Structure formats: C-alpha cells, structure tokens
Amino acid sequence: MAKYIYGVDLGGTTVKMGLFTVEGELLSKWEIPTRKEASGVNILPDIADSIRDNMKSHDITEADVEGIGIGVPGPVDNSGVIHGAANLGWGEFSVKETMERALNIRTVVGNDANVAALGEMWAGGAQGYSNVVMVTLGTGVGGGVIVDGKIVNGATGAGGEIGHLHVNDDEEDVCGCGNKGCLEQYSSATGCVRIAKKKLAELNQPSSLRDKDIAAKDIFDAMKLGDGIAIEVGKVYGEYLGRGLAMVSAVVNPEVFCIGGGVAKAGQIVIDYLKPSYDKYAFRGCRDVAFTLATLGNDAGIYGSAKLVIG
Amino acid sequence: MAKYIYGVDLGGTTVKMGLFTVEGELLSKWEIPTRKEASGVNILPDIADSIRDNMKSHDITEADVEGIGIGVPGPVDNSGVIHGAANLGWGEFSVKETMERALNIRTVVGNDANVAALGEMWAGGAQGYSNVVMVTLGTGVGGGVIVDGKIVNGATGAGGEIGHLHVNDDEEDVCGCGNKGCLEQYSSATGCVRIAKKKLAELNQPSSLRDKDIAAKDIFDAMKLGDGIAIEVGKVYGEYLGRGLAMVSAVVNPEVFCIGGGVAKAGQIVIDYLKPSYDKYAFRGCRDVAFTLATLGNDAGIYGSAKLVIG
Numbered sequence: 001m002a003k004y005i006y007g008v009d010l011g012g013t014t015v016k017m018g019l020f021t022v023e024g025e026l027l028s029k030w031e032i033p034t035r036k037e038a039s040g041v042n043i044l045p046d047i048a049d050s051i052r053d054n055m056k057s058h059d060i061t062e063a064d065v066e067g068i069g070i071g072v073p074g075p076v077d078n079s080g081v082i083h084g085a086a087n088l089g090w091g092e093f094s095v096k097e098t099m100e101r102a103l104n105i106r107t108v109v110g111n112d113a114n115v116a117a118l119g120e121m122w123a124g125g126a127q128g129y130s131n132v133v134m135v136t137l138g139t140g141v142g143g144g145v146i147v148d149g150k151i152v153n154g155a156t157g158a159g160g161e162i163g164h165l166h167v168n169d170d171e172e173d174v175c176g177c178g179n180k181g182c183l184e185q186y187s188s189a190t191g192c193v194r195i196a197k198k199k200l201a202e203l204n205q206p207s208s209l210r211d212k213d214i215a216a217k218d219i220f221d222a223m224k225l226g227d228g229i230a231i232e233v234g235k236v237y238g239e240y241l242g243r244g245l246a247m248v249s250a251v252v253n254p255e256v257f258c259i260g261g262g263v264a265k266a267g268q269i270v271i272d273y274l275k276p277s278y279d280k281y282a283f284r285g286c287r288d289v290a291f292t293l294a295t296l297g298n299d300a301g302i303y304g305s306a307k308l309v310i311g
Numbered sequence: 312m313a314k315y316i317y318g319v320d321l322g323g324t325t326v327k328m329g330l331f332t333v334e335g336e337l338l339s340k341w342e343i344p345t346r347k348e349a350s351g352v353n354i355l356p357d358i359a360d361s362i363r364d365n366m367k368s369h370d371i372t373e374a375d376v377e378g379i380g381i382g383v384p385g386p387v388d389n390s391g392v393i394h395g396a397a398n399l400g401w402g403e404f405s406v407k408e409t410m411e412r413a414l415n416i417r418t419v420v421g422n423d424a425n426v427a428a429l430g431e432m433w434a435g436g437a438q439g440y441s442n443v444v445m446v447t448l449g450t451g452v453g454g455g456v457i458v459d460g461k462i463v464n465g466a467t468g469a470g471g472e473i474g475h476l477h478v479n480d481d482e483e484d485v486c487g488c489g490n491k492g493c494l495e496q497y498s499s500a501t502g503c504v505r506i507a508k509k510k511l512a513e514l515n516q517p518s519s520l521r522d523k524d525i526a527a528k529d530i531f532d533a534m535k536l537g538d539g540i541a542i543e544v545g546k547v548y549g550e551y552l553g554r555g556l557a558m559v560s561a562v563v564n565p566e567v568f569c570i571g572g573g574v575a576k577a578g579q580i581v582i583d584y585l586k587p588s589y590d591k592y593a594f595r596g597c598r599d600v601a602f603t604l605a606t607l608g609n610d611a612g613i614y615g616s617a618k619l620v621i622g
Binding site (some may be wrong): 007078099113131143144147150152153154155156157158159160161162164165166168169177178179243246247248249250251252254255270281284285286291306 | 332389392393442461463464467468470471472475477478490558559561562563565592594595596597600
C-alpha cells in the first residue's frame with residue numbers, strides 16, 4: 001500500500017479536500033470553490049489541478065498515492081457513475097473514469113451523506129462500530145447506512161434516504177419530494193422552524209421565539225432554558241425522529257445511530273428528545289442500540305472519502 | 312471446492328434437509344421431526360445423525376462435503392451463535408460449534424427468514440438480483456434483507472424484522488411484540504383474518520366470508536370473485552404493506568421485493584393490492600423497484616442454507 005490518500009468532499013459551494021496518511025491521519029486540508037457554471041464542467045478538472053498542485057508542493061508522486069476518494073451530492077452506483085446531481089448541474093456520467101483519466105490515480109466515488117457516515121465510523125462519533133446509521137439533521141434529513149463496514153448505496157443510490165420515511169398520515173403540507181408526512185418535515189432544521197412557527201401561531205403563551213427570525217439553533221437554545229413553545233417543538237421533532245429511527249432499526253438493526261448535521265450541534269438534547277419515542281416504537285430486539293453525536297463536523301466528508309479508498 | 316452441500320431448514324415441527332451439488336442442483340430432500348422436548352437438546356444430534364446416514368447411503372465422505380448450512384428460527388449473529396429460539400426451547404449457544412463438533416464438517420448458520428431470502432435470490436423468484444428484500448406473509452410478516460448478495464443480520468439478529476414496522480397510529484389492538492400498529496397486524500395471514508372479522512362486523516353487506524371459519528386463502532379467493540368485504544380487506548392489507556415496503560426502500564433501496572409465504576400463494580393479486588400504496592409513499596428515487604412472487608415455496612430454506620455455505 002502506498003503512503004497517502006486524498007479525500008474530497010464535493011459540495012454545492014465549496015470543495016473540501018484533505019491529504020491523509022493511509023493510517024487515517026489528516027496531514028492538511030484546504031478548500032476550493034465549486035464552479036457550477038457551464039453545467040459544472042470545470043468542477044472535476046479544478047479538483048484534479050488542486051490535487052496535482054498539492055502533490056507537487058509535498059513532493060508526492062503518483063506511486064505514493066493509494067487513491068482518491070470523492071463524496072458527491074447525488075446518487076452514485078457501485079461503479080462510480082453519478083445519476084445526476086441537480087445541485088451541480090450534472091447529468092449522468094462516470095466520476096471515477098473522469099478523475100482517473102485526469103490524474104492516473106485510482107478513484108473511488110460515493111454519495112456525500114453515505115461518505116460522511118463512513119467518516120464518522122472511521123474516525124468520529126461511530127468509531128469502533130461496523131453497523132452504523134448516520135443521521136444528518138441539516139436543511140433536510142439525510143442518512144447513511146453502513147452494514148458490516150460497507151456503505152449501503154442501494155439499487156439506484158437511494159440507500160439511506162431516511163428523510164423521506166413516511167411518519168405522519170395527517171400532514172397537509174407537501175415535502176420537497178412531493179409526498180406528505182416525510183420525516184424531514186419535522187426533524188430537519190427547516191422542519192423544526194416550520195413546527196415552531198405553527199406552535200407560535202396556535203399557542204397563546206409567551207416565548208423567546210416570538211417576533212423574530214428563528215433558526216433551529218434558537219429553538220434548541222430556548223428548549224434548554226425551558227421555553228414552553230420550544231419544548232413543544234422538541235416533542236414533535238423527537239416523536240417523529242424516534243419513530244423514523246425505530247423503522248430503520250427494523251430493517252437493518254444497527255449497533256449505533258450517530259447523529260450529526262447542524263441541528264446536532266445542540267448536543268445531547270437532540271438525543272434526549274428522540275429516545276422515548278424510539279423506545280416506544282422500536283421492535284424489542286432492536287432496543288439496545290447506542291445513540292452518539294457526530295464529532296467530525298464539516299470534516300466527516302473528507303475522512304469518509306479517504307476511507308472509501310482503503311475499503 | 313468439494314462436490315456436495317447439505318442445506319438444513321430447522322422449523323418448529325419438522326427439519327427439512329436437502330443434498331445439493333455445489334452448483335445448486337437439489338439431488339434429494341427429506342424431513343425429520345423436530346424433537347422439542349427437553350429444551351430441544353436432541354434437535355442438532357438428530358440432524359447430525361440424519362446427515363451421517365445420508366452420507367453413508369450415498370458413499371459421501373467428509374472431504375466430499377463443502378459444508379452444511381442451517382437456517383434456524385431465531386436471531387443469529389455472524390459467528391453462528393443463536394440468541395434464543397423460544398419455539399425450540401433453546402437459549403443462547405453456538406449452533407455452528409455444536410454441529411462442527413458432531414460432524415467435523417464446516418457449518419454456516421443463519422436466521423430462517425434471511426436464509427429463505429437467500430434461497431429465492433439463488434434459485435427462486437429473485438434470481439438475477441443481488442439487492443433483494445424478501446417479504447414472507449405467513450402467520451406473521453417476516454423479512455430478509457440482502458445487500459450486494461449478503462444477508463443483513465443486524466447487530467442483534469433483528470435485521471429484516473419488517474413485520475414490526477409501525478404503520479398505523481390509530482390501532483387499539485396489541486401486536487404479539489407488545490407494540491400497536493405493526494405491519495403484521497394487517498398484512499399477515501392472521502392480520503387479514505383479523506381485518507376481515509372487523510369488516511364483517513362493521514359493514515352490513517352480503518359476503519361469502521360470513522358465518523364460517525375463514526382463512527387468508529378464503530379472503531383472497533373471495534377478492535378475486537369481487538366480494539365487497541374481501542376487497543375492503545385487500546385494501547387494508549395493501550395500504551399498510553405498500554407503506555411498509557416504501558419505508559424499507561428508503562433505508563436499503565432494493566432492486567426487487569420478492570413476496571412469499573402462505574398469503575402469497577394467492578398470486579399476483581397480493582402485489583396488485585399493495586402497489587398503489589407503495590407508489591404513493593415511496594421516495595421517488597426508489598419507485599422503479601420490481602415486485603416478484605417467491606417460487607421455491609417450502610424449499611426456499613434448504614436452498615438458502617445451502618447457499619450460505621458457498622457465500
């Protein structure tokens with residue numbers, strides 16, 4: 001095995017990159033902008049140039065590099081073909097082949113949410129486990145399912161799309177996906193704000209959340225201070241997330257749920273509010289699961305894509 | 312690789328056994344009773360004796376046997392330890408070690424529902440696929456999840472326990488597992504009969520299902536003949552099963568759902584009634600999944616346990 005791995009986390013705004021040893025030590029990290037114009041034709045060449053520059057400045061040869069891992073924001077199959085990434089203007093093509101042609105270094109490609117899960121398993125909040133479900137509570141609710149150390153991509157790259165679990169029959173608002181009652185309508189950052197606005201309108205009680213632009217962080221901060229409205233939002237957040245994760249358990253029965261994303265920055269409270277609902281709905285054989293918080297933050301993607309390379 | 316494999320399907324009443332070539336041809340099959348008395352201490356010795364007799368009568372030596380696969384009715388971990396099988400009077404012990412000590416032949420152990428899934432993938436209704444969810448509609452609703460050709464056992468052997476997905480908030484009856492609103496309360500054979508009894512009591516209309524002891528088969532037969540009550544039962548069966556499978560899709564995104572078990576003997580109608588609900592609740596990236604019927608019937612277990620051996 002060679003000495004180094006490059007881990008790349010391709011996002012809609014920036015590309016995060018890291019140089020790792022094959023043992024998993026992050027030696028340096030940097031970012032470049034994601035140039036989405038012209039259907040994103042420059043994105044991969046920009047990444048290749050940046051890696052080439054890094055190799056030159058560290059005197060790293062092709063033979064020193066075990067491989068390049070890339071996490072991309074869209075469904076990817078096992079052969080490294082992306083099936084469209086609306087966010088980048090990309091259609092369907094082989095990211096793997098394009099990168100390998102550009103740099104002559106073996107490249108492994110994964111979906112960004114799944115890759116972040118792998119990162120947390122390798123070096124973060126799910127370290128020591130090999131059956132992991134990573135739950136990313138951000139603008140939406142993302143998921144990454146790992147079984148026996150391997151990512152479950154699924155037939156069409158939709159493995160771990162747990163934000164679209166149906167958890168509420170009575171919802172009238174439509175989710176971004178077109179369905180109604182999806183988990184991410186309640187437990188994402190956007191979902192928490194939506195529920196808070198409803199509760200503020202419905203309930204006639206004072207709250208620090210009134211009369212201002214609120215973000216998910218404000219709601220969890222208020223919850224910690226005992227704000228009644230915020231606690232009501234927390235109950236809804238937790239009821240549906242616990243229920244959704246109970247369903248995930250009945251399918252893949254993980255050892256650990258690792259909770260990350262912006263909402264999870266609120267800390268242990270994000271677990272405390274979902275746990276009673278999980279315990280209520282989970283099949284009894286699945287109740288002993290661990291809940292942990294992600295620890296790698298924005299670096300989960302570069303760690304996970306590096307881990308993709310060594311399998 | 313040696314020439315032969317023994318596949319064993321250990322059930323609560325009988326043990327089914329098959330002698331296979333390593334290419335998957337079933338050469339002969341037979342059954343012995345499952346002796347559950349005395350905490351089931353005789354079950355594995357009986358199986359070992361029966362295999363020894365079969366080897367003798369076919370002039371098969373230890374060296375001719377690639378291995379023995381056994382599907383058992385309880386949660387099994389990757390090391391071949393069963394974590395209790397109430398149905399057999401068994402506690403926790405290594406089925407693998409016990410069999411290997413008795414016969415000196417490599418033994419691989421799996422959960423019966425998961426093993427049946429593997430059998431259908433190898434030689435039955437899911438042949439040609441490697442990402443499969445097997446749905447067994449029998450007394451309960453069982454499931455077997457296969458990702459990239461490998462069974463997902465889960466951390467505590469509860470992978471694929473899809474009968475206990477929570478699909479209905481308004482249920483008042485309690486499921487065998489202690490929860491309320493589990494999939495198997497609607498879509499198992501028992502569940503269909505339960506719903507039929509409710510509909511017969513609620514709806515004042517003639518039905519061929521009235522005033523007799525009904526089984527799931529009667530309900531599906533009546534559905535095919537246009538019986539109004541039976542069709543109402545079919546709608547409930549299909550609504551919840553389609554919804555449950557949509558959730559499974561959002562987690563593991565299979566290529567195919569293969570439907571088996573006693574209820575599935577009714578044929579294509581079991582798929583026709585669940586498909587509209589699946590399409591309604593499934594995440595759009597998961598809608599192109601195939602639905603097939605299992606074809607191996609009671610032989611799925613011996614095929615799957617034989618397949619366990621060759622991995």
